[in-house]
Amino acid sequence: MNNNNYRIRLEEKKDYRVVEELVRESFWNVYRPSCSEHYVIHMLRDDSAFVNELDFVMEQDGRIIGQNMFMKTIIEADDGRTIPVLTMGPICIANDLKRQGYGKAILDYSLEKAAGMGFGAVLFEGNIDFYGKSGFDYASKFDIRYHDLPEGADASFFLCKELVSGYLDGISGVYQTPQGYYVDDADVEEFDKQFPYKEKLKSPGQIF
Numbered sequence: 001m002n003n004n005n006y007r008i009r010l011e012e013k014k015d016y017r018v019v020e021e022l023v024r025e026s027f028w029n030v031y032r033p034s035c036s037e038h039y040v041i042h043m044l045r046d047d048s049a050f051v052n053e054l055d056f057v058m059e060q061d062g063r064i065i066g067q068n069m070f071m072k073t074i075i076e077a078d079d080g081r082t083i084p085v086l087t088m089g090p091i092c093i094a095n096d097l098k099r100q101g102y103g104k105a106i107l108d109y110s111l112e113k114a115a116g117m118g119f120g121a122v123l124f125e126g127n128i129d130f131y132g133k134s135g136f137d138y139a140s141k142f143d144i145r146y147h148d149l150p151e152g153a154d155a156s157f158f159l160c161k162e163l164v165s166g167y168l169d170g171i172s173g174v175y176q177t178p179q180g181y182y183v184d185d186a187d188v189e190e191f192d193k194q195f196p197y198k199e200k201l202k203s204p205g206q207i208f
Contacts, residue, residue: 006060008109011067011146015057016045019067024195026092032208033200036183037090039191042073047180051086054114058093058106066093067146070122071180075144086114086122086163087178107134111163120167123160123175128182130165134160143172 011019020038027035044050049072058066068091075083088110093103105144111134114122123139139146139160146158158175 002076006105008056008058008063008106010053011057011069013063015064016042018064019057021028021195022064022067022094023090023092024192024198025095027090028198029201029203030206032174032206033202034188034192035197036185036188037092038195039183039188040067040089040181041067041121042191043183044069044180047071047178049073049178049180051114053117054086054110056110056113058102066099066106067091068106070110070114072179073123073176073178075123075168075171075175077171078175080175081171083168083171083173084120085175086119088122088124089126103164104134107131111135111161115163118163118164121160121162123158125157125158125196128156131159131161134161137174142168142201144168145172147174149177151206 022033022040024038025035029035045055051070051072054156056068057064068086068088070086073085073087075085077083090179091103091107093106109115111122123144126136128136128138136159138156139158142158142160142162149155151188160168
């Protein structure tokens with residue numbers, strides 16, 4: 001994909017550290033003091049569930065300004081079936097370019113590519129105010145539950161988009177986050193030593 005001031009392409013091995021730095025800057029102190037997302041993506045690239053054909057970066061004037069990637073996962077249906085779906089992320093845009101439409105551009109592009117590969121639905125954790133603009137809705141409307149979430153708990157963070165219309169019709173069940181997203185804090189700390197020092201800050205908006 002090419003545009004007047006950016007292009008979206010597959011990530012290459014030479015991009016790995018630049019992308020990790022971008023992700024680190026984008027998520028630092030957002031959900032917790034420091035972040036783990038740069039280590040998560042570092043590890044996910046070697047995970048068997050990682051979809052190499054859906055591992056994208058966005059470039060502007062030779063600078064990588066955004067990225068998105070996908071993992072294969074499943075819904076454990078209440079009737080005993082296993083329903084293959086995708087999950088997504090980390091996804092980010094450079095801090096100085098946020099809220100200018102770049103995030104939606106790489107999101108919509110990558111969702112179109114995922115649909116073109118035949119995947120039926122994407123489920124992940126995100127903000128409906130942003131992702132709703134690209135067709136996501138609350139997963140509860142599809143009768144899909146988030147694993148380990150107590151009954152009656154707020155699940156407004158858990159979103160879903162069908163890539164194939166009707167793919168989840170007649171299905172109720174529990175979504176399973178791929179194990180690759182779970183990383184050890186000590187491993188994150190060790191990995192982060194490879195990057196320039198950044199101060200860890202606690203703020204009211206953090207969830208961890």
